[in-house]
Amino acid sequence: MRKHQELSLDQIIEQLRADQLTSDDFCLYGKEDGELALARSYWVSNYPDVVEDRDICPADVAEQDLQLVYYGEQLIDVLSVALEEKLNASHQDLVEALNYYQQHDSFMKFES
Template sequence: MRKHQELSLEQIIEQMRVDKLSSDDFCLYAKEYGELRLNSLYWVSDYPDVVEDRDVYPTDVAEQGLQLIYYGEQLIDVLAAALEEKPDASPQDLVEALKYYHQHDSFMPFEP
């Protein structure tokens, strides 16, 4: 995924589905942590560096005062697991899977 751009969660999900994203070398950031929404915009940038046990955010993130929303590795894993279990999952189903993972630290089970 191209970094240093603002995308909606719907665009990110679509890009993951179409391009079969395998590179998880990105993070999602936003001005404030709120409920994940399809039409909300998120800044795509680099992972924070860890210096002396502290996260040091990328310059573009720090300058905009953004907060970490999702690590790329987790986002790709959650979306891939959801699509494996439910290949016809709607974008909103995938948002629900992301929310579930964030709250429970486990993958959301889909009803058969």
């Protein structure tokens, strides 16, 4: 995943699927936290540095006054599990799985 760019969540999911969900060395940042949306844009950048048990966001994130929305590793894990359960999951299905994980700290089950 290329960093230091703004992409819609739809574009991010498409890129991650093209990369076969292997690149997790990134984080998503946004103007607000809360539920993810396909059409909403997110800034892709580096992981925050941890200094004295505090996350210090990368300079490009701090300059834009953005908040951490999702760690790349967690995002990849949630997408991978969702696609194992529902191979033909739509992008909207994947967004629902990501939001579910954020709210419940567990993976969403797809009905067969």
